[in-house]
Amino acid sequence: MLSRRSFLGGSLAAGIAPFTRAQAIESSPTVLRLERRSIEVNGKSASVLGIRQPNGQFGIATEIGKPFHVRVENRLSEPSLIHWHGLTPPWRQDGVPGVSAPPIPAGGSADYDFPLTFGGTYWMHSHEGLQEQVLLAAPLIIHGGADRADEQDIVLMLADFSFTPPEEIFKRLRNGGGMAAMNGAAKSPAMMGANPGMAMPKAAAKPDLNDVKYDAFLANERTLADPEVVKVEPGRSALLRVINSSSMSAFHIDLGQLKGDLIAVDGHRITPLKGRSFPIAVSQRLDIRLAIPRRAAAYPVLARLEGERRQTGLILVAGRGHVRRAPELADAASPPLTLELESRLRAAEPLKAREADRSHTLNLTGEMAGYRWSINGVEWTEETPPLPVAEGERVELIFVNKTAMPHPMHLHGHVFQVVAINGNRFAGAMRDSLLVPPETSVTVAFDANNPGWWAVHCHLLYHLAAGMFTTIRYV
Structure with a gap:
């Protein structure tokens, strides 16, 4: 993993503070606390981490034009550091240990202050060790741009979960057993392209998926055994913000009976594309505008694990719609993700035409x-x-x-x-x-x-x- 010591000398050791001392006098920052907490997964208590404001809110929802004025308080018993995934802060506020700033020690804090110049769906997560696997992540929503004032916002944050500590998962992967899903014969170094100049043999064309066998897949920290139920208004549109905060798992988002317009990826607007199913890789985001029919009904929105039948999701309920339990296994395994959709996406605001330097x-x-x-x-x-x-x-x-x-x-x-x-x-x-x-x-x-x-x-x-x-x- 990344080095825990500073190797840029004194300038890096100064960390984040030079950016925030003057601003901190002018206004109170939004406080984010890194904490240990318990959730229930598959009927069992699980000790996980979290990023919450003092009022219990996970992450941050803010607006374009407002300063990102945040204080991160580390209430864990170990060092940590948070990366603002998808934002473009000054370098030393980016949150990568050993590259942009030192970790925040246990009991310590760090201040951040930079302008927000674009909106969209983003997220925050630890870049320290393997803490991201233990749910040290949260939404980061910046309103503005394509948002509609009369539109309901729905955040769907996906995660993969294991009761096995991440350090043990990594150790087993390194040792070649236990947690690895080999999907067939063991891969030799040649098959896996150890030589950077060697093309992968056609015999290995079937992708190798899902190295880790997880105990559960979560949607807003719940499984389909007890899914989150979100009330929506019949006949009204809703903006579904999907964040894949999983450590290792990609999904297909299945809207079921609902129609959706994909209007943004990774927070940035595209020429809208209609569909009922959209792929999402690890760390990506999708903004999907949903048309809620004018009738009382329940609409499962499911995330199907790439290459397998397992799925998670939430239930949208319009009016007095009756909620039925959605199965945790789909009828058939989903296909591997491809770039078919990617090849059709077009930026609403592309880079200016220019040759690469x-x-x-x-x-x-x-x-x-x-x-x-x-x-x-x-x-x-x-x-x-x-x-x-x-x-x-x-x-x-x-x-x-x-x-x-x-x-x-x-x-x-x-x-x-x-x-x-x-x-x-x-x-x-x-x-x-x-x-x-x-x-x-x-x-x-x-x-x-x-x-x-x-x-x-x-x-x-x-x-x-x-x-x-x-x-x-x-x-």
């Missing part, structure tokens, strides 16, 4: 043996040099997946546009997280307009922990 090819490499994951064959350490970039450049990152597993890749501190899939150019969606399936290359473009030292990594938690991580630096 610089490009970097990032081969996604690794092997199941020893559970080793890397970029360009290198497992990240603090000595790994950052990718060079200059301020003001248009930069393209070419992700080439040479493994048998899909990888959701996330860039910190910037918004990128999807500009090519397997070399076919198009003006796709604006995003911060992108799925790269096996045997696939995807190119994204961004403007280097936020100087600092920024992470680029696979958002599968145990792939990140194993070393599928690198950085971009320009100051």
Whole structure:
């Protein structure tokens, strides 16, 4: 995982404080407390973590134009640090231990203050150790832009859950047993693309999915045995904000009887697309405008696990609709996620047309043996040099997946546009997280307009922990 010590010298040791001391005098910050708590999963009590305001609210809902003036209080017995996923803060407020700031010690606090210049659906989560697996995550909603004043907001936050401590999960994956779902024969280093210059053999074309066998899949921290029931008004539209905060699990969102318009991905507006089913990779978000029929009824909104029958979700109830229990197993296994929808997405506000000044090819490499994951064959350490970039450049990152597993890749501190899939150019969606399936290359473009030292990594938690991580630096 990331180094716990500062290796930028005194400037990094100063951490976040220089950005906030003057502002803190002017107004009181929103307080977020990192706490341990208990929830019930499958009829059993589970000790998990959480990010709550003093009034009990999870995460933050705010508006464009307001300052993001937040104090994080660490009430855990261990260090932690929160990343504002999808936002573009000043570098040292990004929340990556050893890259942007030191962890907040147990009992300590840190202040954040930066402007919010765009709205949408985002989230916050720990970037310290494996805390994200223990539900140290929460919604971060910025109202404005495409929001409608008369529209009901519904947040659906997905998570995968295990009673096994994450450290033990990772240990078993490293040892090649217990928690790993091998989906067939064991993968050799050659099959998994350990050589970054080697194309994956056609024999391994079937993707390897779901390394970890989870005890439950949660929707707003509940299973379909006891789902959240949300009252909606017949004949009124609602905005469903789906956040996949899972550590390792991708889903298909199934709207059932409802019709939906996908209007934004990762917080950024697109040309709307109609549908009843939409894929969502780890760390991605979907904003779906729902048309609620003018009749009393109950409408399950389900998230079906990629490649399996297991599902979770919530129930929307219009009027006096009768709620029936939704099954926790679908009739058939869902297919692997593809980029079919991605290829049809078009940004409402794309990057200005411009040739790239610089490009970097990032081969996604690794092997199941020893559970080793890397970029360009290198497992990240603090000595790994950052990718060079200059301020003001248009930069393209070419992700080439040479493994048998899909990888959701996330860039910190910037918004990128999807500009090519397997070399076919198009003006796709604006995003911060992108799925790269096996045997696939995807190119994204961004403007280097936020100087600092920024992470680029696979958002599968145990792939990140194993070393599928690198950085971009320009100051």
